[in-house]
Amino acid sequence: RRFSTSAMRAEAIKCVTVIGGGQMGAGIAQVAATTGHQVVIVDQSEDILNKSKASIHKSLQRVAKKKFADDAKAGEAFISEAIDRVSIQTDATNAVGNADLVVEAIVENLEVKRQLFTILDKAAPQHTIFASNTSSLPIKDIAESTQRMDRFGGLHFFNPVPVMKLLEVVRIPQTSDETFNKLLAFGKNLQKTTVNCKDTPGFIVNRLLVPYMVEAVRLLERGDASTRDIDTAMKLGAGYPMGPFELCDYVGLDTMKFILDVEWLTLRPTMQAAGVSITEVVHHLYNTALTKMKRFMPNIIFLDSLDQ
Numbered sequence: 376r377r378f379s380t381s382a383m384r385a386e387a388i389k390c391v392t393v394i395g396g397g398q399m400g401a402g403i404a405q406v407a408a409t410t411g412h413q414v415v416i417v418d419q420s421e422d423i424l425n426k427s428k429a430s431i432h433k434s435l436q437r438v439a440k441k442k443f444a445d446d447a448k449a450g451e452a453f454i455s456e457a458i459d460r461v462s463i464q465t466d467a468t469n470a471v472g473n474a475d476l477v478v479e480a481i482v483e484n485l486e487v488k489r490q491l492f493t494i495l496d497k498a499a500p501q502h503t504i505f506a507s508n509t510s511s512l513p514i515k516d517i518a519e520s521t522q523r524m525d526r527f528g529g530l531h532f533f534n535p536v537p538v539m540k541l542l543e544v545v546r547i548p549q550t551s552d553e554t555f556n557k558l559l560a561f562g563k564n565l566q567k568t569t570v571n572c573k574d575t576p577g578f579i580v581n582r583l584l585v586p587y588m589v590e591a592v593r594l595l596e597r598g599d600a601s602t603r604d605i606d607t608a609m610k611l612g613a614g615y616p617m618g619p620f621e622l623c624d625y626v627g628l629d630t631m632k633f634i635l636d637v638e639w640l641t642l643r644p645t646m647q648a649a650g651v652s653i654t655e656v657v658h659h660l661y662n663t664a665l666t667k668m669k670r671f672m673p674n675i676i677f678l679d680s681l682d683q
């Protein structure tokens with residue numbers, strides 16, 4: 376039996392505030408509640424929050440149906456205990472007063488996330504750990520809006536949160552060992568399998584998955600194969616449970632676009648280091664496109680380059 380002092384127990388993450396009650400936030404709140412944590416969900420309106428709670432209720436019913444197939448009473452108790460642990464709030468500053476951990480799952484926009492954390496940093500107790508569920512933004516850029524970079528990290532969940540077993544736990548250079556260990560312990564308490572990763576674009580999964588999905592779009596754009604055939608090929612030929620287009624739809628095309636925009640931005644420092652400017656790349660792409668267009672549309676007069 377492992378020794379644990381009351382001080383260590385007192386430090387464990389018990390109260391979790393989830394900011395953003397959308398697809399991911401509702402899932403994170405649900406899993407935290409079913410594993411015994413007190414949860415507050417914050418979103419922009421009561422209306423959104425009620426929808427969020429309703430979606431948790433629905434999802435819990437699905438879980439209970441499977442988990443307590445032969446014991447409806449136990450299933451109902453499981454649902455009501457979890458629901459009772461979840462409260463809702465529209466005021467983020469009020470919602471973090473008791474939090475051991477804040478998990479942010481709002482819109483994928485750096486400025487909006489930074490504004491939120493600047494406010495939370497002033498309102499939350501000293502010991503509160505902050506984590507972002509961002510898919511594509513550097514954790515460092517978000518953490519810099521606070522005075523607690525040692526108590527900041529990434530908790531990257533996968534959709535749907537109650538089903539997907541993986542949690543990427545991300546550290547920036549400033550993340551303290553204590554914070555990182557607490558985040559790992561929290562992940563284990565949620566019954567997720569955790570993997571450790573540095574603050575690198577796309578972390579592990581998206582770094583490999585996004586280029587694959589983009590390549591599928593290029594294959595389609597060139598007219599090499601249809602969406603249906605590309606999906607079928609990857610399911611039956613590579614054993615993937617979903618094809619790349621089904622996966623794009625599942626993640627959401629808006630989220631995909633955000634991720635790609637950020638990937639383009641992260642390319643910028645590399646190009647600058649190589650002495651190539653964005654303008655040069657755009658000119659190059661434009662001129663290449665122009666050459667092709669001229670070949671196909673010889674009767675149209677084109678300006679010869681962007682400079683003219």
Ligand code: NAI
Pocket residue numbers: 394395396397398399400417418419423479480481482483484487491508509510511531532533534625626627630
């Ligand atoms: P979503 O659009 O379903 O939910 C976002 C929620 O945040 C909305 O309910 C919105 O009203 C709320 N919100 C926006 N600004 C807010 C603010 N300032 N204060 C409080 N609430 C605010 O988005 P989703 O898919 O849940 O994504 C949330 C985050 O999770 C993003 O950072 C995304 O990159 C990340 N993520 C998404 C995954 C996915 O598969 N959809 C997977 C892993 C991470």
